[in-house]
Amino acid sequence: MPERIFGLVHGATLLLAAALPLALACAPKAPPPPPADLVVRGGKIVTLDAQRPVVEALAARGDTIVAIGSAEEIAPLVGPDTQVLDLPAGALATPGFIEGHGHFLALGLSKMQLDLTKAATWEDIVKMVGEAARRAAPGAWIVGRGWHQDKWRHPPKPAVEGLPLHASLSAVSPDNPVLLTHASGHAVFVNTKAMELGGVTRETPDPPGGTIVRDRHGEPTGAFLETAEDLVSRREPPTAAEMRRAVELATDECLAKGLTSFQDAGSSLQVVDLYRRLARTGELRVRLWVMFRDSNERLAAELPRYLAGNLDKYLTLGGIKQYMDGALGSHGAWMLAPYADQPDTSGLNVTPISEIEASARLAFDHGLQMCVHAIGDRANREVLDLYERIFAEHPGKTGLRWRIEHAQHLDPADIPRFAKLGVIASMQAVHCTSDGPWVPSRIGDERAKAGAYVWRQLIDSGAVVTNGTDTPVEDVDPVAGYYAAVTRRLADGSYFYPEEKMTREEALRSYTTNNAYAAFEEKLKGTLSPGKLADLTVFSRDLLTIPDDEIPRTHVLYTIVGGNVRYARPSP
Numbered sequence: 099m100p101e102r103i104f105g106l107v108h109g110a111t112l113l114l115a116a117a118l119p120l121a122l123a124c125a126p127k128a129p130p131p132p133p134a135d136l137v138v139r140g141g142k143i144v145t146l147d148a149q150r151p152v153v154e155a156l157a158a159r160g161d162t163i164v165a166i167g168s169a170e171e172i173a174p175l176v177g178p179d180t181q182v183l184d185l186p187a188g189a190l191a192t193p194g195f196i197e198g199h200g201h202f203l204a205l206g207l208s209k210m211q212l213d214l215t216k217a218a219t220w221e222d223i224v225k226m227v228g229e230a231a232r233r234a235a236p237g238a239w240i241v242g243r244g245w246h247q248d249k250w251r252h253p254p255k256p257a258v259e260g261l262p263l264h265a266s267l268s269a270v271s272p273d274n275p276v277l278l279t280h281a282s283g284h285a286v287f288v289n290t291k292a293m294e295l296g297g298v299t300r301e302t303p304d305p306p307g308g309t310i311v312r313d314r315h316g317e318p319t320g321a322f323l324e325t326a327e328d329l330v331s332r333r334e335p336p337t338a339a340e341m342r343r344a345v346e347l348a349t350d351e352c353l354a355k356g357l358t359s360f361q362d363a364g365s366s367l368q369v370v371d372l373y374r375r376l377a378r379t380g381e382l383r384v385r386l387w388v389m390f391r392d393s394n395e396r397l398a399a400e401l402p403r404y405l406a407g408n409l410d411k412y413l414t415l416g417g418i419k420q421y422m423d424g425a426l427g428s429h430g431a432w433m434l435a436p437y438a439d440q441p442d443t444s445g446l447n448v449t450p451i452s453e454i455e456a457s458a459r460l461a462f463d464h465g466l467q468m469c470v471h472a473i474g475d476r477a478n479r480e481v482l483d484l485y486e487r488i489f490a491e492h493p494g495k496t497g498l499r500w501r502i503e504h505a506q507h508l509d510p511a512d513i514p515r516f517a518k519l520g521v522i523a524s525m526q527a528v529h530c531t532s533d534g535p536w537v538p539s540r541i542g543d544e545r546a547k548a549g550a551y552v553w554r555q556l557i558d559s560g561a562v563v564t565n566g567t568d569t570p571v572e573d574v575d576p577v578a579g580y581y582a583a584v585t586r587r588l589a590d591g592s593y594f595y596p597e598e599k600m601t602r603e604e605a606l607r608s609y610t611t612n613n614a615y616a617a618f619e620e621k622l623k624g625t626l627s628p629g630k631l632a633d634l635t636v637f638s639r640d641l642l643t644i645p646d647d648e649i650p651r652t653h654v655l656y657t658i659v660g661g662n663v664r665y666a667r668p669s670p
């Protein structure tokens with residue numbers, strides 16, 4: 099066995115298994131096996147397969163892995179028509195990375211809007227909108243997304259609750275309605291024109307589960323939180339052509355960043371229809387696992403039809419999505435105790451629990467996983483209580499793998515309940531490092547230390563922790579998520595309670611085996627084992643051994659889906 103197999107892998111399981119004697123993964127004795135369509139060799143291939151955790155080469159035929167092993171073992175599978183990928187020195191091939199929670203169509207649509215994620219100040223945003231307004235057709239909507247008041251160099255002035263007032267925005271775009279979505283997706287900021295079109299005045303009451311931010315005279319400031327977004331989001335929905343384009347843009351973005359599968363955290367039946375059409379015509383190039391997000395009435399009527407024939411390696415309809423609360427950034431996360439920086443609120447419940455319960459029963463009856471968004475510690479407790487109640491009614495049905503999306507702030511008493519109930523903590527490591535600078539001001543140091551993004555405590559308690567980015571809330575780049583998981587290092591170089599970080603192997607598993615498990619797809623994905631899909635990600639550096647500060651400089655060299663090289667990094 100080549101010496102480099104030893105000592106490179108973190109984690110006792112891999113080391114132990116790597117020391118086992120080599121066994122042939124395919125039968126090389128007569129008759130000779132048919133050649134492979136694709137052979138990957140030359141770098142280090144971490145399979146996460148307990149039998150052969152680290153190998154030198156991998157062979158695929160069609161969309162399936164047929165053999166893994168040493169270079170000599172795989173050599174006989176190279177035929178005249180075999181595509182051979184010789185990896186450069188230092189490269190690492192892993193099971194295809196899976197985005198564990200993102201919004202696929204929104205990722206694509208975000209590429210078609212003003213990108214506000216890099217804006218340094220509110221004034222920058224006003225300037226961008228002003229320029230867009232000069233080019234826009236009369237009356238056309240100007241849309242943007244990704245602003246975050248805590249990421250600006252200085253707070254806006256004037257401000258209400260840390261958010262700007264619409265006057266400056268309305269001045270640069272008097273005739274075109276403007277809709278700017280917060281990075282979290284849980285707030286929008288609009289101008290006068292958009293409020294006019296929505297019929298919003300100072301008399302408009304706050305809707306259930308939402309807040310119209312108002313100045314001290316009671317006038318709406320332009321900020322609409324949670325369900326109040328709907329009052330001013332009167333924009334025409336995207337056309338079929340725009341949606342189709344969004345799918346292409348999202349696909350290209352995922353492939354360029356090393357993702358072979360994507361767990362879509364909530365699509366309407368209309369969007370699912372688009373995915374189904376594309377799956378049927380073979381036009382999906384990234385594998386989608388989708389949570390339904392639609393009314394209980396429509397789901398009750400339509401699910402049987404949608405789930406019949408739900409068998410496609412590129413599209414799986416696997417869950418139902420609901421929202422218990424909002425986001426921490428907009429004080430919408432539902433907490434057990436008031437916010438440290440806004441003691442008059444503890445956040446809010448955005449969907450009546452009876453409605454979430456009805457969705458959960460639909461999920462149970464149709465064999466789908468329930469996936470509830472919960473950020474605050476109160477929201478997480480409510481979801482755990484609801485799941486526990488439903489599980490208790492069906493003691494014979496175990497292993498449902500229901501999920502809590504985000505599981506971001508937990509009361510210490512609730513941490514062990516994830517493992518105990520078999521509930522998956524569907525988390526996003528990169529949220530920890532991008533929100534870290536302002537989390538303690540929102541909830542205080544004590545709650546931040548005890549229960550904010552507590553992967554270590556969850557893993558140690560036996561829970562399955564997955565990883566993702568909630569894109570377009572964050573960049574879909576899994577290297578950034580991996581780096582956040584293993585360092586918890588903030589942009590300023592400080593660390594956010596680093597005792598909660600994952601090991602390198604845990605972080606790799608969070609993006610591969612755990613995400614596969616969280617979608618009941620571990621038989622097809624998550625490890626590089628013969629018989630599984632030939633989905634691989636190849637990185638320029640060995641993410642398991644390089645120093646921490648080299649992780650963010652690691653690139654994706656190849657993204658391979660079903661044995662097809664769908665992305666290759668252009669040579670410099």
Ligand SMILES: [Zn+2]
Nearest residue numbers: 199200363568
């Ligand atoms: Zn989400």
